[in-house]
Amino acid sequence: MLTVDKLSYSVGNKTILADINFDLQHNSLTCILGPNGAGKTSLLKQICGLSKNKSATIKFGDEDLLAMTELQRAALIAYVPQKTSSLPDFSVREFIQQASYCHSAKTLPIDLDAILLTCELKTIEKQSLSTLSGGEMQRVLFASSLYQASPLILLDEVTAGLDPAHHDSICQLIHKTKELHKLTYLWVTHDINAALRYADRILILKNSKLIFDDTPDALKNGILLSEIFEKEFKVLSDEQGQKYLI
Numbered sequence: 001m002l003t004v005d006k007l008s009y010s011v012g013n014k015t016i017l018a019d020i021n022f023d024l025q026h027n028s029l030t031c032i033l034g035p036n037g038a039g040k041t042s043l044l045k046q047i048c049g050l051s052k053n054k055s056a057t058i059k060f061g062d063e064d065l066l067a068m069t070e071l072q073r074a075a076l077i078a079y080v081p082q083k084t085s086s087l088p089d090f091s092v093r094e095f096i097q098q099a100s101y102c103h104s105a106k107t108l109p110i111d112l113d114a115i116l117l118t119c120e121l122k123t124i125e126k127q128s129l130s131t132l133s134g135g136e137m138q139r140v141l142f143a144s145s146l147y148q149a150s151p152l153i154l155l156d157e158v159t160a161g162l163d164p165a166h167h168d169s170i171c172q173l174i175h176k177t178k179e180l181h182k183l184t185y186l187w188v189t190h191d192i193n194a195a196l197r198y199a200d201r202i203l204i205l206k207n208s209k210l211i212f213d214d215t216p217d218a219l220k221n222g223i224l225l226s227e228i229f230e231k232e233f234k235v236l237s238d239e240q241g242q243k244y245l246i
């Protein structure tokens with residue numbers, strides 16, 4: 001579905017991404033892990049065209065993503081950023097509603113009330129964005145990405161700062177919506193256990209390079225992760241045999 005070919009990106013003489021190559025299968029959940037400053041956010045921004053790069057080839061199917069207009073790209077890719085700059089002071093409902101701008105009203109496949117309910121935002125739908133807590137804002141941004149109804153969703157640390165219950169509910173929502181709406185997710189996270197549990201595939205960036213591209217199973221003994229993150233991981237199992245790294 002998405003092909004990233006020979007993607008390199010530098011600012012001045014600083015290399016931020018070096019010769020990145022991978023593709024994403026339709027209806028898959030791929031997590032991107034890696035130390036701080038590895039280039040994860042920069043990679044998502046490159047894919048959704050937020051920072052320009054004439055040398056890379058990024059294709060959606062057979063189409064060149066970087067040659068598309070923003071509106072055309074938005075119909076294909078939704079992006080939930082790690083940081084939001086100041087947003088206009090809409091209510092939660094008004095803000096999410098605007099995510100559908102890239103579709104004509106007739107083709108809108110998802111009901112807004114259903115999304116508000118699923119993302120536990122119904123009770124605060126009239127509240128203005130400026131009054132939301134950090135975790136509520138995260139859920140609003142995630143809900144917007146669902147309402148945008150684009151087949152590929154890029155998530156940048158969408159569960160960071162959520163309490164344990166909302167963290168689990170967003171992880172499960174990602175998993176559930178992937179199945180239900182046949183979505184494809186590319187999810188940058190520092191939550192290694194969520195990646196091991198939910199991802200079909202894991203990419204690891206370190207020092208601007210893609211150094212790992214495989215299934216979560218290859219990481220579950222913690223050995224490779226210990227090397228990559230320069231920290232010792234211990235492996236625990238719960239009663240169902242689900243493995244966790246601490």
Ligand SMILES: Nc1ncnc2c1ncn2[C@@H]1O[C@H](COP(=O)(O)OP(=O)(O)OP(=O)(O)O)[C@@H](O)[C@H]1O
Pocket residue numbers: 011014016034035036037038039040041042043
């Ligand atoms: N426009 C820019 N100018 C200069 N340096 C930049 C620019 N954009 C990103 N960088 C640098 O590129 C590196 C990668 O940044 P990026 O935000 O992609 O990292 P990351 O892997 O997402 O990190 P984190 O896990 O901390 O969020 C960092 O060292 C950052 O300072």
